[in-house]
Amino acid sequence: MNVKFADINAAADYIGPGAVEVPMYQTEIVDLVRRRGVFGQRIRQVPATGHPSRFFEETAIPAPSAAAGFVDPRNIVAPVVNPTRVERSVPLKALVAQINYNLFDMELGQQQSQFAYLQAKDLTDTVDGVLRTHDVALWNGTDTSLSSPTTAQYFGAAGQIAAGGNSLTIGTGQSIVDGFKSAIAQMLSNTSYGVRPTAIYANPVLLDLVDREMKTQFNVVLNTRQIEGGLTVKTLSTQAGDIPLIPEWTLGYTGTPGSGTAVLPAYIVTEDLIEYHWLSEPNPRIFKLGVPGSLASQYVVVKFGGLVVKGANYAHTQVLVDR
Numbered sequence: 001m002n003v004k005f006a007d008i009n010a011a012a013d014y015i016g017p018g019a020v021e022v023p024m025y026q027t028e029i030v031d032l033v034r035r036r037g038v039f040g041q042r043i044r045q046v047p048a049t050g051h052p053s054r055f056f057e058e059t060a061i062p063a064p065s066a067a068a069g070f071v072d073p074r075n076i077v078a079p080v081v082n083p084t085r086v087e088r089s090v091p092l093k094a095l096v097a098q099i100n101y102n103l104f105d106m107e108l109g110q111q112q113s114q115f116a117y118l119q120a121k122d123l124t125d126t127v128d129g130v131l132r133t134h135d136v137a138l139w140n141g142t143d144t145s146l147s148s149p150t151t152a153q154y155f156g157a158a159g160q161i162a163a164g165g166n167s168l169t170i171g172t173g174q175s176i177v178d179g180f181k182s183a184i185a186q187m188l189s190n191t192s193y194g195v196r197p198t199a200i201y202a203n204p205v206l207l208d209l210v211d212r213e214m215k216t217q218f219n220v221v222l223n224t225r226q227i228e229g230g231l232t233v234k235t236l237s238t239q240a241g242d243i244p245l246i247p248e249w250t251l252g253y254t255g256t257p258g259s260g261t262a263v264l265p266a267y268i269v270t271e272d273l274i275e276y277h278w279l280s281e282p283n284p285r286i287f288k289l290g291v292p293g294s295l296a297s298q299y300v301v302v303k304f305g306g307l308v309v310k311g312a313n314y315a316h317t318q319v320l321v322d323r
Contacts, residue, residue, distance in 0.1 A: 011023070025114065027114060027115060027116075029115075029121075034132070034249065035128045035131065035132050036128070036131055036132060036135055037132075037135035037136065037138070037139075037248055037249065037250040038201075038231065038246055038247070038248055039135065039138055039139060039157070039201060039246075039248055039250070040131070040134060040135040040138050040276070041228075042199075042227075042228060042246075042271055043138075043271055043274040043275065043276055043307075044271075044272065044274065044275045044276070045275075045276050045278060045282040046275050046276070046277055046278070047277070047278060047279075048090075048092055048277040048278060048279050048305065048306070049277075051091065051092045051279075052089035052090055052091045052092065052146075052306070053089065053090050053091075053092065053277040053306060053308075054087065054088065054089045055087075055088050055089075055308075055310075056085045056086065056087055056088070057085065057086050057088050057310065057311070058083060058084065058085050058086075059084045059085070059086055060083070060084040060192070061083060062081035062082055062083045062084075063081060064079045064081055065079075088146070088308070088310075089146060089147060090146050090277055090306040090307070090308035091146065091149045091306050092277065092279055092304055092305055092306045093143075093152060093153065093154055093304070093305065093306055094152070094302070094303070094304055095130050095133060095134055095284070095302070095303040095304075096130075096300060096301065096302050096303075097126050097129055097130050097300070097301045098298060098299065098300045098301070099122060099123060099126045099298075099299050099301075100296045100297065100298050100299075101119060101122075101296060101297040101298075101299075102294075102296050103294075103295040103296060103297070106119065106297070123286070123299060126299070126301050127284050127286065127301050130284050130301050130303055131284065131303075134303060135250055136250045137153050137154045137156060138154060138156065138157060138250075138276075138307055139156050139157050139158045139248070139250050139251055140156045140158060140159075140250065140252075141153040141154030141155055141156035141159065141307070142156070143155035143156075143159075144159065144163075146160075146308065154306060154307045155306075155307065156307070157267070157269075157274060157307060157309050158251070158265065158267065158318070160307075160308075160309040160312045161267055161269070161309055161312055161316045161317070161318050162318050163312065164309075164311075164312030164313035164314070164316065165313055166187075166312075166313060166314065166316060166317040166318065167317070167318045167319075167320065168182075168183050168317060168318070168319050168320070169319075169320045169321075169322065170319060170320070170321045170322065171322050172260055172322045172323060175213065175217070176206075176209060176210050176213055176321055177210060177213055177214060177236065179319060179321070180200060180210075180236060180238070180243075180266070180268070180319065181236070181238050181239070183268055183317050183319055184197055184238040184239055184240050184243065184268060184317075185238070185239045186317075187240075187268065187314075187315075187317060188239050188240055190314055192314070193311065193314045193315065195270060195311075195314060195315050196240060196270060197240050197243065197268050197269060197270050197315070197316075197317075198240075198243070198244075198269065198270055198271045198272065199243060199244050199246050199268075199269055199271055200236065200243055200244070200245050200246065200266055200267070200268050200269075201246050201248045201251060201266065201267045201269060202245065202246075202247070202248065202251060202264065202265070202266035202267070203247070203248065203249070203251045203252065203253050203264060203265075204247040204249065205253065205257060205264065206253065206257075206264040206265075206266055206321060207234065207245050207247050209257065209264075209321070209323065210222075210234075210236070210245065211234065222234040222235060222236065222245070223235050223237075223242065225242065225244060227244055227246070231246075233245055233246050233247070243268075251265060251266075251267075253265065257323045258323060259323075260322075260323070262322070262323045263320055263321070263322055264320075264321045264323060265318060265319065265320055265321070266318075266319040266321065267316065267317070267318055267319070268316060268317040268319060269309075269315075269316045270311065270315040270316060273309065273310040273311045273315050273316075274307070274308070274309050274310070274316075275307070275308050275310065276305055276306070276307055277305055277306050277307075277308065278303075278304065278305040279304035279305060280304065282305070283303075284301050284302065284303040285301070285302050285303070286299055286300070286301055287299065287300045287301075287302065
């Protein structure tokens, strides 16, 4: 049997007269990793009615037409009217993650007493990882249908709004601010629906272009307002009032702004009509599994739910900015 001994120089930082310096670490780990997005914390959270979760949408009130509604007051013949309602549904999806703690590594860490909080931190980070994936998919989920799901992901809000057909493109030489204002005015002028947009979501790079445009053209600095969650954002004065411009890092863009080939999307939304239908509870749940033969502790994080953008074809608008 060949016995080998490791050279302590491989582990020591310095060996000298009266000194052996070994590596030591701060007990806190630098952690600025991006976690949650804003959108998922602002939309409505409602319990699902089942799988799929179902609801009704009224598309027209029971009003008579002008021709049939007005009659001779001495010869009243009332027209028969009926409300128009449509059944809608949203399929529930599953988000799952698992973390395993090796018994040997855990006991070694406890004996060293250097990173005593790591087990709790890693479990919390696993939950945050599920929520991060959830927040990204709320906008960018790859499913393409609420009635006939095509993938295991959500049908993202960006996809639902784009599929609704309300889309506006702002060319490279056109004003972004004027485009936003015009789109909101068009939404408010809808004669069939009482639309009231509440926010504009966009990548911070696009909102920076809005800031620069206001300063360059009008020498105006946008007002700020604190919204739910303690976030302070800029606001844009529109026909719907002061609309918050909410920076959302989960909304990506293509190309390099300023090159003439970049496309930066923004979404004018009515947040009250965007819902996350959850099963059991809106937050991720943690389940501890039985200890297997490997003696590893196993934890599974689970979240069930689905996203629906109600009124996607009239209460929300996609704006594509070319720059």
